[in-house]
Amino acid sequence: MSTSGFVYNGRATRVVFGSGSRVHLERELLALGVKRALVLCSPEQHALGASLAEQLGSRSADLFDRAAMHVPIELALEARTVAASTNADCILAVGGGSAIGLAKAIALESSLPVLAVPTTYAGSEMTPIYGLTEAGLKRTGTDIRVLPKTVIYDPDLTLTLPVGMSVTSGINAIAHAAEGLYSRDANPLTSLMAEEGITALSRSLPNIVANPGDRSARADALYGSWLCGAVLGSVGMALHHKLCHTLGGSFNLPHAPTHTIVLPHALAYNAEAAPDAMKRIARAVGHENAAQGLFELARANGAPVALKEIGMREDQLDQAADISCSNAYWNPRPLERDAIRALLQRAFEGSAPSP
Ligand SMILES: NC(=O)C1=CN([C@@H]2O[C@H](COP(=O)(O)OP(=O)(O)OC[C@H]3O[C@@H](n4cnc5c(N)ncnc54)[C@H](OP(=O)(O)O)[C@@H]3O)[C@@H](O)[C@H]2O)C=CC1
Numbered sequence: 001m002s003t004s005g006f007v008y009n010g011r012a013t014r015v016v017f018g019s020g021s022r023v024h025l026e027r028e029l030l031a032l033g034v035k036r037a038l039v040l041c042s043p044e045q046h047a048l049g050a051s052l053a054e055q056l057g058s059r060s061a062d063l064f065d066r067a068a069m070h071v072p073i074e075l076a077l078e079a080r081t082v083a084a085s086t087n088a089d090c091i092l093a094v095g096g097g098s099a100i101g102l103a104k105a106i107a108l109e110s111s112l113p114v115l116a117v118p119t120t121y122a123g124s125e126m127t128p129i130y131g132l133t134e135a136g137l138k139r140t141g142t143d144i145r146v147l148p149k150t151v152i153y154d155p156d157l158t159l160t161l162p163v164g165m166s167v168t169s170g171i172n173a174i175a176h177a178a179e180g181l182y183s184r185d186a187n188p189l190t191s192l193m194a195e196e197g198i199t200a201l202s203r204s205l206p207n208i209v210a211n212p213g214d215r216s217a218r219a220d221a222l223y224g225s226w227l228c229g230a231v232l233g234s235v236g237m238a239l240h241h242k243l244c245h246t247l248g249g250s251f252n253l254p255h256a257p258t259h260t261i262v263l264p265h266a267l268a269y270n271a272e273a274a275p276d277a278m279k280r281i282a283r284a285v286g287h288e289n290a291a292q293g294l295f296e297l298a299r300a301n302g303a304p305v306a307l308k309e310i311g312m313r314e315d316q317l318d319q320a321a322d323i324s325c326s327n328a329y330w331n332p333r334p335l336e337r338d339a340i341r342a343l344l345q346r347a348f349e350g351s352a353p354s355p
């Protein structure tokens, strides 16, 4: 990494981190200068959303408990109407990328400040990136208004995240940092965060698998996901994220498991073109080879390693390769359609990664 010249996009988010830190919710609303929060969560996390709303008492404007993956536009419109009708002056999202994504959809139009309480490792809370899905097509964009103003990381709230989801969500976070290390915009600060984030997650995920109630491992994982999310929020991504958006958006594959399966293969594809990044990823994973190290991290911790295990059909691979190469975007190694098709075949079968 050259220190001769770079641009660093520092993002201004206040972070409150620690076991039990949800108790600071009211203090943080006051620090934001707001009075009434609309609380958002998914239907399954209703009890958690309701308990935060209850904790806020009269500072809770309402609870909207219908957040869903990839933010369908109809849902965004409805949530925006609820936010306006309750006179909320702030959005409080508790949950994973789905709840936080819905908060961003409201903020995009209303400019209401977002306070996020993440319970997965996806990292959306640290980024100005939003996604909206309309007529089966997901579009993403960047707007600084959607970046949460405050994030409360309370590892206690992640204790219920199932082990399988913890592993794939953690590797979703690692993917942000891994691509951040070879990003065209990589700089010394984001690379420090990326390496530290991968180290924390590679260390903590096996401990969570061994003991899902291990609070110190849960805190370590959430710390790693914060750093990896911050990298996603600061620098551009490349082939890996494009492949995952294609597989999720056009073939409806689940977000975090898709990241987990594709990442070793995308890294193997880029390995020769990004040797310094690979060294740092390998060091962080504790393996001599970055791609193989991540393949083994997933496999050893019970995560899926084959796209065929999560709903992909082999006859869809050609189309996936075509879509992934359809719009030009930067990647350390030029996009080669046949090599990407071969990458997808290996990911489909769950074979070991190879260049
Ligand atoms: N804009 C950005 O920068 C980013 C956006 N994203 C977006 O976020 C979404 C993916 O985020 P992700 O967090 O994986 O997805 P979700 O928010 O859908 O959460 C994933 C799973 O975790 C479960 N879960 C969450 N919290 C808990 C908890 N406390 N206890 C038990 N289970 C829990 C959810 O269960 P349940 O269904 O029960 O709630 C769900 O099954 C995608 O739409 C992705 O595109 C991801 C990363 C960055």
Ligand SMILES: O=C(O)/C=C\C(=O)CC(=O)O
Pocket: 101, 129, 130, 131, 132, 140, 172, 241, 244, 245
């Ligand atoms: O699709 C979005 O909502 C925005 C970014 C991401 O999902 C990043 C990722 O692929 O994890």
